[in-house]
Amino acid sequence: MICKKCGVDGHFTWDQNWFENTGKWRLFDINMERPHDCDHQKPEEASLDTTMPAPRVKCPQCDPLKDSAWIEREKFQHHIKTAHFGFW
Ligand SMILES: [Zn+2]
Ligand SMILES: [Zn+2]
Numbered sequence: 414m415i416c417k418k419c420g421v422d423g424h425f426t427w428d429q430n431w432f433e434n435t436g437k438w439r440l441f442d443i444n445m446e447r448p449h450d451c452d453h454q455k456p457e458e459a460s461l462d463t464t465m466p467a468p469r470v471k472c473p474q475c476d477p478l479k480d481s482a483w484i485e486r487e488k489f490q491h492h493i494k495t496a497h498f499g500f501w
Contacts, residue, residue, distance in 0.1 A: 416440055419451035472496075 414425040428441040428448060440449035467485045474497045475482035484492045 414440070416449060416451065421449075421451075423449065425449055 415422045416425065423440075424443040425440040426443055428439045431437065431439050431441075431448070441447075442449040467487070469483045470486050470489050471477065472482045472484050472489070472492060474493070
């Protein structure tokens with residue numbers, strides 16, 4: 414059965430208990446043994462940005478005890494030029 418909301422084709426059945434309690438129909442995912450949740454069926458690409466932090470390097474010129482010594486690699490060159498006037 415294909416969920417008409419999110420288009421996922423799964424082993425679904427209509428959740429009779431839920432309907433009796435709420436008057437609404439929802440799909441139950443038999444394979445996952447839990448109610449089908451459209452939000453969790455979306456492609457995972459959208460969450461990649463938040464789960465993979467940008468690689469960071471430690472600035473040798475900054476105070477090593479400070480969190481700000483860790484600079485995103487892309488910003489490191491810029492940081493050296495602006496914060497340390499280009500000197501290492
Ligand atoms: Zn769905
Ligand atoms: Zn620095």
